[in-house]
Amino acid sequence: MTFHVPSTSPGPTVAPPLHGIDHLELWVGNARQAAHFWMTALGFDAVATLHPHPDRVSHVLTQGDIRLVITGARLADSEVAAHVRRHGHAVRTVAFRVADATRSHDHAVAGGARSVQAPHLVVDDRGPHMAASVAAFGDVVHAFIEEAEPSSHDVAATTCDLPTVAPGLPAVGLVAIDHVVGNVPAGTLGEWVDHHVRTLGLQPLSSFGEDVSTDRTALRSTVLRDASGTVTLPLNEPAAGTHRSQIEEFLEANGGPGVQHVAIRTDDIVASVAAMRRRGVRFLDVPRGYHVEARQRVGEVGASWDRLEEHDILVDRDEQGHLLQVFTEPLQDRPTLFLEFIQREGATGFGAGNFGALFAAIEREQAARGNL
DSSP: OOOOOOOOOOOOSSOOOOOOEEEEEEEESOHHHHHHHHHHHHOOEEEEEEOOSTTEEEEEEEETTEEEEEEEESSTTSHHHHHHHHHSSEEEEEEEEOSOHHHHHHHHHHTTOOEEEEEEEEEETTEEEEEEEEEOSTTOEEEEEOOOOOOSOOGGGOOOOSOOOOTTOOOOOEEEEEEEEEEOOTTOHHHHHHHHHHHHOOEEEEEEOTTSBOSSOEEEEEEEEOTTSSOEEEEEEEEOOSSOOHHHHHHHHHTSSEEEEEEEEESOHHHHHHHHHHTTOOBOOOOTTHHHHHHHHHOOOSSOHHHHHHTTOEEEEETTEEEEEEEBOOSSSSSOOEEEEEEEEBOOSOOGGGHHHHHHHHHHHHHHHTOO
16 A cells, blocks of 8 residues: 655645634545535534535535535535545535635645645635645545625525434533544554645644553544644644554554544533434443542543543543543444544543543454454
8 A cells, every 4th residue: 555645845834824723624435425424423414505516516514613515416426425435424625714815725735735726716605715625644535615705695504405403412522633643554644744734834732642542452642733722733643553543543544544533522421412412313331430540530520420421531631631432333334434523621632641541442342343
């Protein structure tokens, strides 16, 4: 398997600022069915159906400040269909809000990124705006999205070709995307970190090595963040171990690098997880005895430890406060994309104290699949 290594072009020294994640676009085998899952299981609302190309269809879903675009192929020989054959249900685009899409695109290209779409005018459910995109790791794309321009575009008249979810399901209460995690091949983490520094202006916030491991598998990770703290992009690569790691399993199942998981914030994780369980979402089981150890390590956290244990919610503390987090099983039969839900009470980290418990849970799933 051949992997792309980013260019080492020096590029300009100062990147235009990013103003947060505008949206994520997922390319899937059946957009209508996938959108139904995000609506029914995770509580998203459908706001529009877009038809920008004759070979594909996209459904726009929102919840809180989160915007998802679910895109499926209409033609068997389309780019979307080829992407799905290789990767399955996957994140294609991580889109950033910017003041000037042209400037952000040109800076990224000068820094060594390959242009995917030159700056162009887009008209969608939010109105007309400029957009552009560049290639990232694997087949993932980074897009630059300007705020929609004032116009006579009637957003309320935008069509939506999706059925309404049956009433009575509990609200989930998701509020924003916290971070997006990518997996890259062994030996390329440093190049991809440097690539994101040069093209997006992200900076390494922290790195994890030997502490992200069990007695069988390991990974290395670097967390990248923009200057304002609105965009966080951790990158992982596999490290040497006695067994095949979760990152190696992902790279094989995904057909190369890609987005491993998306972390979504909630203000009440117990209520959110309880609602999602009622809606049919399945989460990783926490190792037995974890919550006894965690309570001694973390102390009181303003939530019922019985409820945290009931819903397999992990807890960690850093110098700024504490966090609560939980992880789903993969969203499809391939062991690739999954979701994390996180509640931050001052903490700015990523649950380093939970790495051992999380890895143990993931390894149990790998063993059940016969892939450990």
